[in-house]
Amino acid sequence: MTQTTTATATLDADLPPIIPARRLSHSGMGLLLGRLQPLAGRVYLLVFVLFLMSPLLILAAAAFNDSSFPTILPWQGSTIKWIVALFHDGEIGRALISSGIIAAGVIGLSLPVGTAAALVLTSLHGRTRGVVYALMVSPMLIPGIVIGISTLLFWRQVGVNGGYFLTILAQSSFIISFVMLMIVAQLQRFDRTMEEAALGLGASRLLVFRRILLPYLRPALLAACCIAFLQSFENCNTTLFVRGTETPLTIFIATKVRTGLTPVINALGLVMMVGTIMGAVLWEIARYRRAVRSAAV
């Protein structure tokens, strides 16, 4: 801002400033506002980061409080017994395994179906494409509990009750939408002439798919795999209705809140947080490096 002003000043040394509106900000109220705005911005940024982080810090801190209930007030002494207890807690272990089984099932189902759906969608044109697109994203726009309810009611007719199978199906029905969108985004940059070249050289269509398109989609499939895992692992609303007698981690924590919460749950939160931070930092470093490298090219 000041740079442009000086540049103008040196260029048109003996002319009046050509930007009169800018001059306003150098006088009285304008000056005050000009000084206050960045300050207000910084304060807001600080408050926002505090708002973002303090719940996590409090959640983590309560894991070290020697109190039978998760809280930071009153502080009854520091202890690591809750973290030790976490690793000996059979119920949490079982809940984790249950969540893992569901997530694995969801990934196994959503990746192929989502890819197939993306390929079908991109082969359509005009109005049909619009309609199919709306249909394919609709599961993302419907509340999770509705998806759980409809899956439960549908399968009851054929005598299948809630459990792993229904949970995987219900979660997948909207996670496939996410996978589909990610694959479509990657497909948009795909160069179809590569397929044609391979076909021209005598490759079968199956070979072309396996050796050209699939490797090209690999990064998107990997990202979709992560998203599918996270979505499945943290899902509560849909799972609640179709879980039957299974107790995945989110349900386990939610029921604990009602039936007697101990700081072991905070210890679990802390462990997940540490894992998350490490993952996020690594991911962000990789992204930052890529951005710097592509900026350098």
Next chain:
Amino acid sequence: MTEIFDRFGKPLGGIFLGLALLWLAGMVLVPGVFMINASLRPHLPPPLRGGELDVYVLDNFAYLINHVNHGRIFFKTVWSSALVTLVTLLLCYPIAFWLAKVARRWQVAVMLVLLLIPYLMNEVLRGLAWYIILAFSGPLNAILIGLGLMDEPVRWYGDGGVVAGMAYAYLLFMLFPIYNAISTLDRAQIDAARDLGASAWRIHRRVVLPHAKVGIATGCVFVFMMAAGSYVAPALLGAPGSRWFTQIVYEWFFEIGNWNRGAAYGVALMAMCLAVVLGLLALFRVNLASAVK
């Protein structure tokens, strides 16, 4: 339609088409029809199902409308979800603008990590954090009393607590779409507006906001939908007097055992969400394809 077969051949194209159909028909549409079907039938003991009493009626919906509390809770859920949406929008817009147009590259990197940490953990743990903060003898009351802003602790659990917890839980779903939208705005447009003498307020109103429209619409759609359909936050942060509509749906299914009425309540929730989503998209003049991508 034939393009998929031309490209991948009959067998492979057939598999793709089959999988896509299996998903759309078998996992989305048909279960949806079954839900609507169940919502229109009375709740009968198993021997009477399919008998002469098992006819289409609107009783389950009439019950919702005529019930002393359920109708009220339904609209409270709508308003509170709208409030959550508005709060997240106001909180996120300045940050999204800062991230997209002001912050240096390392600042963006740090901020994205800070933002991702709470969101890679699950919603229940985010709710649990607020459960601790808002407790009667918890840190929020202690700080406010310590600062002399209040004389006595306040019971935060209830509608206020639910809205606060949800605003926190869904922040990212508002921030990222707006950030993405503003990122594509050419800096030169802002500079041009400023050089022509526009105030900061005017630049936002006339240049940045119209450009961020798609992102704002997407954010609002997702936050509203998630807030209205959330079970965890109200269960954790609510009070007996502040029940959310989803909790009533759950009760019909697993506490009272009247699945037909539960289905009707679910259909009402779905219809409301779809109406709001379509309404928001029309309001912002954004089409579905650019909002959800």
